Amino acid sequence: MATMGRAISACLLVGLVPAAHAADAAVKYRAPRNEYGQPDLRGVWNFSSDVPLQRPKDAPDKQFQTREDIAKSNAARDKQIEQYAQQGVGAHNLFWLDYKSQAENLRSSLIVYPSNGRMPALAGGVTRIGGFAAVFKDVPGTRPVRFNLGGIGKDGPEDRGLSERCIVTESRPPLTPGFDSNFVQIFQGRDHVVILNEQIHDARSIFLDERPPLDDALRGWYGYSRGRWEGETLVIETRNFNGLTQSFDSAGTSYDKVVTERLTRIADGTVEYEATVVDPKTFTDKFTLVFPMAKTDKRIYEFACHEGNYSMEIILSGARKEEADALQAKQ
Amino acid sequence: MLRFVLVLLALAGPLLLSGCATQPRIARTADGKPDLNGIWEAMGSAHWNLEPHNAQGGPIAQLGALGGIPGGLGVVEGGRIPYTTEAAAKRAENKANWLERDPLAKCYLPGVPRATYLPQPFQITQERRSLLIAYEFAGATRIVYMDQPSLPAQVDSWMGHNLGHWEGDTLVIDVTAQVADTWLDSAGNFHGPAMRVQERYTPAGPDVLRYEATITDPETFTRPWKISLPLYRRLDPNMQLLDFKCVEFAEELLYGKFRKRPATQ
Numbered sequence: 334m335a336t337m338g339r340a341i342s343a344c345l346l347v348g349l350v351p352a353a354h355a356a357d358a359a360v361k362y363r364a365p366r367n368e369y370g371q372p373d374l375r376g377v378w379n380f381s382s383d384v385p386l387q388r389p390k391d392a393p394d395k396q397f398q399t400r401e402d403i404a405k406s407n408a409a410r411d412k413q414i415e416q417y418a419q420q421g422v423g424a425h426n427l428f429w430l431d432y433k434s435q436a437e438n439l440r441s442s443l444i445v446y447p448s449n450g451r452m453p454a455l456a457g458g459v460t461r462i463g464g465f466a467a468v469f470k471d472v473p474g475t476r477p478v479r480f481n482l483g484g485i486g487k488d489g490p491e492d493r494g495l496s497e498r499c500i501v502t503e504s505r506p507p508l509t510p511g512f513d514s515n516f517v518q519i520f521q522g523r524d525h526v527v528i529l530n531e532q533i534h535d536a537r538s539i540f541l542d543e544r545p546p547l548d549d550a551l552r553g554w555y556g557y558s559r560g561r562w563e564g565e566t567l568v569i570e571t572r573n574f575n576g577l578t579q580s581f582d583s584a585g586t587s588y589d590k591v592v593t594e595r596l597t598r599i600a601d602g603t604v605e606y607e608a609t610v611v612d613p614k615t616f617t618d619k620f621t622l623v624f625p626m627a628k629t630d631k632r633i634y635e636f637a638c639h640e641g642n643y644s645m646e647i648i649l650s651g652a653r654k655e656e657a658d659a660l661q662a663k664q
Numbered sequence: 665m666l667r668f669v670l671v672l673l674a675l676a677g678p679l680l681l682s683g684c685a686t687q688p689r690i691a692r693t694a695d696g697k698p699d700l701n702g703i704w705e706a707m708g709s710a711h712w713n714l715e716p717h718n719a720q721g722g723p724i725a726q727l728g729a730l731g732g733i734p735g736g737l738g739v740v741e742g743g744r745i746p747y748t749t750e751a752a753a754k755r756a757e758n759k760a761n762w763l764e765r766d767p768l769a770k771c772y773l774p775g776v777p778r779a780t781y782l783p784q785p786f787q788i789t790q791e792r793r794s795l796l797i798a799y800e801f802a803g804a805t806r807i808v809y810m811d812q813p814s815l816p817a818q819v820d821s822w823m824g825h826n827l828g829h830w831e832g833d834t835l836v837i838d839v840t841a842q843v844a845d846t847w848l849d850s851a852g853n854f855h856g857p858a859m860r861v862q863e864r865y866t867p868a869g870p871d872v873l874r875y876e877a878t879i880t881d882p883e884t885f886t887r888p889w890k891i892s893l894p895l896y897r898r899l900d901p902n903m904q905l906l907d908f909k910c911v912e913f914a915e916e917l918l919y920g921k922f923r924k925r926p927a928t929q
Binding site for chain 2: 367368369375487488489490491498499500501518520522523524525527529533534535536538544547551553554555557575632633634637639640645646649650652656
């Protein structure tokens with residue numbers, strides 16, 4: 334259920350959407366300190382966003398939008414979602430979705446670099462696969478399937494998207510707002526920080542003790558992270574992705590991707606999240622996205638996806654039944 | 665004056681020494697609690713079988729000695745788990761059908777206490793008001809609320825509803841609302857939906873915790889019973905958890921029969 338919403342959200346937001354730099358605000362705001370004397374980022378943060386990933390092509394200089402603009406686009410999107418919800422089992426209606434920013438963001442796109450607010454061009458030979466096209470119908474492709482929702486066929490579980498297999502969702506670095514479950518909880522230990530994604534209960538440890546990066550042979554679904562404090566800002570550098578996921582925006586592979594995230598508490602109730610992705614094998618330029626995360630007193634509950642993944646059995650056994658029926662009809 | 669000091673030392677010495685004996689030198693947080701931040705792991709074979717057991721061959725012949733199951737002294741206080749008659753029969757049935765029934769083979773979240781003594785590390789992130797315990801196996805996690813003793817569980821879950829508090833230097837976690845689908849080891853030991861677990865983590869040195877878990881489940885056991893084992897800090901340089909996202913390792917087991925073609929083709 335959740336994955337469907339995220340996929341739809343990512344797709345709808347692409348081409349439309351990003352926020353403002355924290356630097357100015359951060360100068361004026363000093364975060365409270367935790368028991369280890371660090372800026373306090375602890376707690377549950379909601380990074381829902383009604384700002385599209387990219388700025389409209391015909392308005393490259395329009396960095397900000399008005400509240401009226403946002404209300405209008407949200408109304409149109411609500412209507413679109415309710416229409417999708419009528420299309421079949423598994424589609425979410427508005428009751429299940431949580432995509433509206435909880436901290437005001439008047440940017441016209443999540444992307445703030447390149448300066449036109451749009452994704453950089455793909456590197457030579459790189460293509461996009463998955464995304465909205467795969468949500469309702471399988472798309473042509475080969476294993477490994479690196480996109481999240483939908484699939485390339487139904488011969489085996491490996492033909493389905495990573496979210497359908499309950500392996501990962503979009504919440505790997507960089508965080509990307511989707512249509513639901515946009516929650517992380519940040520825990521701060523003495524020498525490390527953990528960002529717990531609600532989705533797939535993934536806990537990403539960020540070590541702050543200046544340890545060296547991992548051996549290049551060690552690869553993870555979310556990469557492996559190292560961090561440091563720069564004044565009020567937690568800076569996280571993540572590399573060593575396993576290449577079994579896409580780099581970003583339905584393109585390439587994550588293998589050579591390096592993500593630098595900067596988390597700055599700019600008010601009691603707001604953390605500004607900034608991420609810069611460098612992946613020359615997939616994109617011809619780096620890109621940076623920024624959005625606010627809002628403090629919430631809501632809790633994160635267990636997201637036990639694989640344990641209840643009845644859909645996978647139904648998808649595969651249904652396909653076998655269809656094949657058997659087709660064979661019988663021929664005989 | 666010297667005699668007075670000597671008398672004081674004579675009187676207070678045993679007390680001081682006994683204090684040292686019961687309070688090992690450990691790292692502490694700013695508020696004086698034991699600092700449990702770090703990566704820990706159990707040793708031994710409790711994950712195979714909580715009760716005393718001899719070594720035996722494994723179920724997959726191709727693995728030979730590599731797949732053998734080591735013996736273990738057992739970690740159950742009193743040696744045996746006090747099952748009701750009906751539950752003992754079910755345990756025997758589970759054991760006879762281990763590979764088909766063990767939820768860990770399917771990469772399901774391990775539950776508590778089994779997560780603690782799996783042969784894979786886990787990381788404690790300690791805050792004053794909450795703890796996060798993150799396990800390498802299946803990327804399992806649980807949040808322990810330290811400041812809300814009456815917080816009700818909203819829903820049953822695989823890793824349970826975890827409420828903690830300190831009793832002196834002991835971290836106590838009461839775990840409730842666990843689904844009945846988890847097991848306690850790979851020998852068929854199990855529990856029912858009414859299980860309550862009280863865990864106690866007590867520093868026994870800078871790099872060792874004494875772990876105790878008392879299990880109460882009147883529908884399955886005739887009385888509460890307790891396990892006890894040490895947990896060791898992983899001292900490897902730059903130690904960290906690595907991915908063990910086992911879903912992909914279990915897909916053939918779970919879905920292989922639904923493939924269009926056998927996986928080997």
